[in-house]
Amino acid sequence: MKIMIVEDDRTIASILAAELTKWGYSPFIISDFQNVLDRFREESPQLVLMDIQLPAFNGYYWCQEIRKISQVPLIFISSRTENMDIVMAIQMGGDDYIQKPFDLNVAVAKVQALLRRTYDFTENENYLNVGSVILKTGESKLLYEENELDLTRNELRTLELLFQKKGTFVAREEIMVRLWEDESFIDDNTLAVTIARLRKKLKNIGLDQLIVTKKGMGYSVTEEEL
Numbered sequence: 001m002k003i004m005i006v007e008d009d010r011t012i013a014s015i016l017a018a019e020l021t022k023w024g025y026s027p028f029i030i031s032d033f034q035n036v037l038d039r040f041r042e043e044s045p046q047l048v049l050m051d052i053q054l055p056a057f058n059g060y061y062w063c064q065e066i067r068k069i070s071q072v073p074l075i076f077i078s079s080r081t082e083n084m085d086i087v088m089a090i091q092m093g094g095d096d097y098i099q100k101p102f103d104l105n106v107a108v109a110k111v112q113a114l115l116r117r118t119y120d121f122t123e124n125e126n127y128l129n130v131g132s133v134i135l136k137t138g139e140s141k142l143l144y145e146e147n148e149l150d151l152t153r154n155e156l157r158t159l160e161l162l163f164q165k166k167g168t169f170v171a172r173e174e175i176m177v178r179l180w181e182d183e184s185f186i187d188d189n190t191l192a193v194t195i196a197r198l199r200k201k202l203k204n205i206g207l208d209q210l211i212v213t214k215k216g217m218g219y220s221v222t223e224e225e226l
């Protein structure tokens with residue numbers, strides 16, 4: 001899962017990123033503090049770690065800007081220790097608060113707990129993601145922001161293959177082979193119906209651009225379309 005680190009102390013940012021990488025996350029560090037929101041849109045992280053004192057605009061400002069377009073979980077990081085600072089961070093849209101200097105184990109534990117609460121999965125559960133879209137293969141569900149979709153067997157297997165090969169086009173024949181795995185006969189018409197139903201469901205939660213079709217190549221899911 002992608003974690004965006006907005007911290008102007010490069011040492012702290014690098015240490016955090018290294019530790020999160022050890023735990024299997026995909027952190028990236030912001031270096032352009034004038035265009036934090038643009039980078040957020042480009043990367044679609046599943047969680048944000050935000051310092052309060054930043055060059056140009058402070059963390060409160062960027063949190064409010066992010067909240068205009070997303071409810072992604074956000075944890076403030078700050079050396080400020082007054083209770084009013086913590087209250088302000090929560091009121092501005094933050095979900096948690098980490099005081100500097102902090103223990104790396106505590107920071108990771110807070111990240112893990114917030115991700116579990118937000119996306120409702122355990123660390124051992126199988127899931128795939130495309131940007132902030134989460135596919136819970138163990139429960140046949142798709143999560144996007146505060147929305148949850150229940151998927152049929154064919155819908156799940158189709159999305160599972162597309163998510164596994166995100167960014168590339170998957171031929172119709174390859175998808176049908178995946179759907180045949182339980183020995184049920186799937187023809188081209190059945191696949192078309194499955195894709196059509198999926199698109200209708202996805203459109204209802206604002207993901208009408210998730211599945212891309214290219215004639216002669218097949219289907220794809222890509223973060224660039226979100």
